[in-house]
């Protein structure tokens with residue numbers, strides 16, 4: 001799944017303190033984490049071959065019948081917060097005697113189900129909607145007398161649909177029009193369209209979307225900047241996509257071009273800032289095409305969403321969704337765009353066939369992102385990002401989550417795909433590819449990857465399919481470079497294999513030395529030690545602090561660097577947990593403001609985790625959530641509630 005929250009920014013030396021990079025959860029990470037030996041654990045049993053083909057996160061039976069085209073005709077009702085209309089499915093039956101079509105749904109209100117032999121004559125057919133599974137939603141079983149080529153479903157979404165967020169005008173920048181956006185990955189498409197919600201099925205789509213307000217509607221399709229804003233929009237997506245890349249947004253959106261095929265969609269007050277921020281997108285595209293072959297999706301546009309977007313970015317094809325939290329004014333967080341753009345090859349073009357193989361999307365994408373960053377901003381910068389991510393990876397591993405530490409997740413080990421270990425699939429996956437690159441040699445490995453993207457273009461594949469291709473086209477051609485047992489260790493064992501290539505960063509080592517000195521000698525902090533630091537270095541400085549600091553130390557840092565109240569979510573999501581763990585109540589008002597404004601999951605969960613450790617913190621967290629939940633995406637609310645419910649301090653409540 002592309003819970004691709006911002007991974008890594010580029011250097012910026014102009015205003016160093018405020019240029020913060022993306023890091024995930026840093027809880028438990030200390031300055032010594034970098035030298036902790038890799039975790040070595042007993043091997044997991046690789047999944048049985050018969051289990052590999054089935055997507056356990058979907059009710060669908062794509063081995064019998066598969067959607068090949070979807071036609072949506074939906075009305076957007078902002079007052080009732082529902083989409084309503086029809087979804088027409090064109091089907092390919094591999095079972096010639098098939099009389100049952102099983103679809104995924106969640107909280108949909110069904111009006112009618114009809115089948116047609118020709119798309120002209122329609123007849124109602126019986127259907128059953130099973131009771132809802134808390135994670136998978138309701139199985140919809142449609143009974144047919146013969147394998148119908150076309151089925152049409154009349155339905156409405158529910159106001160609480162897990163894949164949609166509805167914002168009032170007051171929650172937008174311009175405060176003039178309401179806003180709607182979707183987040184289908186990993187399994188939320190089923191909350192707004194009845195379909196086979198599995199990445200193993202790919203389909204083309206078209207849509208007609210009507211609205212009652214003067215919003216502009218966009219989809220992960222052929223958005224036309226010149227189309228009139230007339231409450232009636234048509235879309236076509238001619239390249240086959242998996243359901244999790246189905247996307248819609250509507251709001252007061254305008255367009256500004258960056259290059260002839262790249263542009264920004266955003267609210268009027270945001271569009272030129274965003275275009276300035278992402279001005280390097282064209283160079284990123286050129287680099288990716290040179291390395292991995294032509295971009296196959298025609299246009300590449302970026303849509304800037306409101307701050308409640310639960311992720312840093314989402315690689316919806318032709319229209320990457322981006323959190324405004326990466327727009328800092330100084331381009332320090334633009335590698336998020338490198339990441340989302342990289343998905344145009346890894347993920348969108350060659351797609352995992354089940355969420356248990358998520359590393360095929362995110363590991364490859366993080367590797368490609370690193371290569372783009374290296375080409376644009378240099379090896380030193382890319383290595384600093386890699387090292388930072390790897391320290392985070394080690395902090396993610398615990399005895400309790402060993403089953404999720406292997407790149408390939410065993411059947412049954414991941415009940416809810418919203419709960420992947422993200423550093424594992426992103427960072428360990430990319431690290432594995434760097435291991436292969438270093439053993440094989442960059443030139444041959446680049447040629448292999450380019451061939452891989454070409455060979456599996458517009459297909460959904462499993463790890464065994466990747467492995468079979470890699471054996472023939474890479475490993476057997478370099479028989480002395482990589483052993484099969486080494487590859488198996490990466491794919492099927494927890495922890496980090498001892499074959500993992502090491503990366504050094506003298507700049508981060510200097511930060512460690514500066515932190516050690518500051519902790520030993522106390523305040524004031526010598527300005528000369530931090531002059532010219534990049535965001536990576538600042539974040540490394542803070543993240544390597546002890547579990548708690550004294551109030552005097554925190555006050556000294558605030559006086560010198562003004563961390564409390566920062567408008568930068570990257571610093572906030574590391575600084576505030578440190579203040580919470582240290583009992584530094586002076587930051588509370590700023591924390592309240594922050595948690596009410598920001599809905600990006602990765603940037604708020606570390607605060608809630610820290611708060612949930614004490615009864616007082618938990619009570620405060622519940623208060624803040626109660627007052628801000630209407631501004632938050634359902635995915636974010638669910639994640640926060642999970643954290644608070646698991647809190648040791650939560651008692652019987």
Ligand SMILES: [Zn+2]
Nearest residue numbers: 002004362365
């Ligand atoms: Zn991603």
